[in-house]
Amino acid sequence: MERIPILKMGRCLLVSIQVDMDDRTAMTLQDDLTAQIVKHHARGVLIDISSLDVVDSFIGRMLANTAAMARILDADTVVVGMQPSVAITLVELGLSLKGVRSALDVERGMELLRKIANDQAEKADPDADQEE
Amino acid sequence: MTESRWTTLAEALRKHSQEVIEQWVRLQSRDLSMRNNLLKQGELDQQCREFYDALVQALDAGGTSDVIASESWAPVRDLLSGISRSRARQGFTPTETATFVFSLKRPIFDVLRRELEGESVGEQLWQVTLVLDSLGLYTTETYQKGREEIISRQQQELLELSTPVVQLWHGVLALPLIGTLDSARTQVVMESLLQAIVETGSSIAIIDITGVPVVDTLVAQHLLKTVAAARLMGADCIISGIRPQIAQTIVHLGVEISDVITKATLADAFKIALTRIGLHVTRKLSSQPRTETGE
Numbered sequence: 104m105e106r107i108p109i110l111k112m113g114r115c116l117l118v119s120i121q122v123d124m125d126d127r128t129a130m131t132l133q134d135d136l137t138a139q140i141v142k143h144h145a146r147g148v149l150i151d152i153s154s155l156d157v158v159d160s161f162i163g164r165m166l167a168n169t170a171a172m173a174r175i176l177d178a179d180t181v182v183v184g185m186q187p188s189v190a191i192t193l194v195e196l197g198l199s200l201k202g203v204r205s206a207l208d209v210e211r212g213m214e215l216l217r218k219i220a221n222d223q224a225e226k227a228d229p230d231a232d233q234e235e
Numbered sequence: 236m237t238e239s240r241w242t243t244l245a246e247a248l249r250k251h252s253q254e255v256i257e258q259w260v261r262l263q264s265r266d267l268s269m270r271n272n273l274l275k276q277g278e279l280d281q282q283c284r285e286f287y288d289a290l291v292q293a294l295d296a297g298g299t300s301d302v303i304a305s306e307s308w309a310p311v312r313d314l315l316s317g318i319s320r321s322r323a324r325q326g327f328t329p330t331e332t333a334t335f336v337f338s339l340k341r342p343i344f345d346v347l348r349r350e351l352e353g354e355s356v357g358e359q360l361w362q363v364t365l366v367l368d369s370l371g372l373y374t375t376e377t378y379q380k381g382r383e384e385i386i387s388r389q390q391q392e393l394l395e396l397s398t399p400v401v402q403l404w405h406g407v408l409a410l411p412l413i414g415t416l417d418s419a420r421t422q423v424v425m426e427s428l429l430q431a432i433v434e435t436g437s438s439i440a441i442i443d444i445t446g447v448p449v450v451d452t453l454v455a456q457h458l459l460k461t462v463a464a465a466r467l468m469g470a471d472c473i474i475s476g477i478r479p480q481i482a483q484t485i486v487h488l489g490v491e492i493s494d495v496i497t498k499a500t501l502a503d504a505f506k507i508a509l510t511r512i513g514l515h516v517t518r519k520l521s522s523q524p525r526t527e528t529g530e
Contacts, residue, residue, distance in 0.1 A: 183469060187429030190464040199463045206469035207436055 107132045109139050115147040115216055116140065116178075117209075121154045129165045136169060140176045147216035148173050151209055153184025163198040170203040179219050181205065183212035244359055245294040247350040248287075248343065256287050258342040266334055282335075286314050294366075302369040315370060316377040323381035332378045336371040340364070398424050400431040407508045408437045409501065411476075413446030421457035425464060432470045439508040440465055443501045445476030455490040462495050471511070473497070475504035 105128055110117040116139055118132070136148065150166070152158070170180035183206045193200065204219075206212035248255065260283050264276070289311045296307040303312075315336070322332045340363075347359055398420070403409045410428050414420075428440060442458065444450070450458075462472040475498040477485075485492065498504040509515065 182467075185468045187426060187433060187464070187468065190429055190467040191425060193467055194460045194464045200467060205467055207432070207438060208469075211438065211469065 106135070109135055111139070111143050111145070112213075114143070114145055114220075115149055115213070116143065116145045117149050117151070119151040119154075123157070124155070124162050126161055129162055133165060133169055133172070137172050137176065140173060140178050145176075145178045146220055148178050148180045149209065149212045149216060150180065150182050151184050151212075152182060152189070153186070153208070155189060156186060158189045158192060160196050160198065163193050163196060163200070167198065167200050167203060170200070174202065179204065179216060181212045181215050183207065183209055243351070244347075244363070245291050247346060248291050248294065251346045251350070252287060252291065255339075255342040255346055256283055258345070259283055259287070259339050262338045262341060263335065266331070266338065282318055286311070286318070286335075287339075289314050302366050303373060311370070312373060315374050319374045319378040320381040323378045324385070327378075329375055329378055333371050333375050336367055336374050340367055343367075394420060394423055398427050400427055402431075402435055402437070403441070403505060404509065404512075404514075406435070406437045406439065406512050407505070408432065408435065408440040409443060409505075410440060411443045411446065411501075415449065416447060416454045416457055418453075418457070421454075421461070425457075425461045428461060429464060429468060432465060432468060437470060439471050439473065439511055441473045441475055441501065441504045441508060443476040443504070444474060444481070445478070445501070447481075450481045450484055452488050452490060455485060455488070455492065459492060459495065471496070473504040473507060475499070475501045 105122055107118060107120055107122070107128065110119075116136065118136065120132075122128070124132075139145065140148065148169075150169075152166075155162075166182060170182075173180045181204045182200070185205060204215060206215050260280055263279060263283070293308045293311050302308050318335065319332050322335075343363055344360060347363065348356060351359055393414075399411070401409050401411070408428070408431055410424065412424065416424070428442075431437070432440060442461065444458070447454065458474060462474070465472045473496045474492070477497055477499060496504075496507065498507065506516075
C-alpha cells in the first residue's frame with residue numbers, strides 16, 4: 104500500500120501528495136500526520152497538493168478534518184498549490200475549507216507558517232520568556 | 236404518368252421562362268421597394284434567373300413531390316439556402332425572405348392557365364403549389380438557422396471579449412467585469428481568473444464590478460464562489476467598484492459578504508493590494524516626501 108511521506112523541516116512538517124489519493128491512503132495519511140505532529144512537537148503543517156488534479160468530497164473533507172486535528176494539537180495547517188479546477192470543484196461541492204489557510208506555492212506557504220508562528224510568539228510574549 | 240406530367244410542366248415553364256422571370260422580378264421589386272438599398276436590381280435579377288433555371292431543371296429531371304429530401308432538388312435547395320442566409324445577414328425580415336419563393340406562384344399560375352387545357356390544370360396547379368410551399372418553408376427555416384448562427388457566434392464572441400484578466404502590478408491582478416453575470420459567464424470568469432493566478436503567481440486579485448449593472452442574489456453568490464475558490468488557492472480577492480445602489484441592494488437582499496474585502500473604487504482596492512505586498516507609493520520631487528499609502 105502506498106504511504107505518503109511526511110518530512111520534518113525545523114518545527115514544521117511537509118507533506119507532498121504526488122499520487123492519486125484513494126480513501127485508504129487518505130486515512131493512513133491522517134493517522135501518520137497526527138502521530139508525527141505529536142512526536143516532533145510540530146507547530147506547522149504544510150500540505151502540497153499541486154500534483155493533485157482531482158479532488159472528491161472525501162479528500163476535501165479529509166483536508167478540513169486534518170487541519171482541525173492539527174489545530175487541536177497546536178499546529179497550523181497551510182494547503183499550497185491547489186489547481187484551479189480543484190478549487191472550483193471544492194467550491195461547487197460547498198467545501199470552502201474554513202480554518203485551512205492556503206498559499207500559492209511551498210515558498211509562500213513556509214513564509215506564511217513562519218509569520219503565524221511569529222504572531223503567536225508575540226501574542227504570548229509576556230509568558231514566553233519564562234517558558235523558553 | 237407522373238414523369239410525363241412533370242415534363243410537360245417543365246416544358247411549359249421553360250418555354251415562357253423570359254416572361255415568368257420578368258413578371259416575378261417585377262412583383263418582388265414592388266414588394267421590396269422599401270428595401271432597394273439592401274439589394275441591387277441586378278442582384279435580384281440574377282438570383283431569380285438562377286433559381287428559375289434550377290427549378291425547371293429539377294422538374295425536368297423527374298421531380299417527385301419530395302422536394303425537401305430528394306437528390307434532384309439538391310441544387311435548388313442549395314441556391315435557396317444561400318439566398319436566405321445572405322438575406323438573413325443583410326437584415327431582411329422572414330416574410331420578405333419567404334416572399335422570394337411565394338411571389339413566383341402568380342407568374343407560374345398565369346402561364347399554366349394559358350398553356351394547359353382541361354382538367355389537368357387543377358392538378359398541375361396543386362402540384363406546383365405543393366412544391367413552392369415546401370420551398371418557401373425551407374427558405375424560412377434556413378433563414379432562421381442563419382439568424383441563430385449569427386446570435387450564437389455573437390454570444391461566443393461576447394463571452395471571450397468580456398473577461399480580460401489584467402496585471403496591475405507584479406503579484407496584483409485585476410478583473411474588470413462588464414455586463415450581466417450569468418452562470419455560464421461566471422464559470423469563464425472564474426476559470427480565467429484562477430488560471431491567471433497560477434500563471435502569474437499573484438497573491439491578490441481585484442474584482443471590479445463597476446460595469447455590472449445589476450447585482451442580485453445569484454450574481455452575489457457567483458462572486459462569493461469565485462472569491463472562495465481563489466482563497467483556496469492562496470490568493471486574496473478584493474471586490475471593488477460597488478456603486479451606492481448596489482451596496483443598498485446587497486444589504487436589502489441580506490447577502491452576507493462581510494468576510495470579503497470590499498472597496499468603493501478600484502483605486503482604493505489597488506492601494507490596499509500594494510500595502511499587502513509591502514509596497515507604498517510616494518510623491519517624487521517634493522521637499523517633504525509624503526507617503527500616500529503604506530504603514
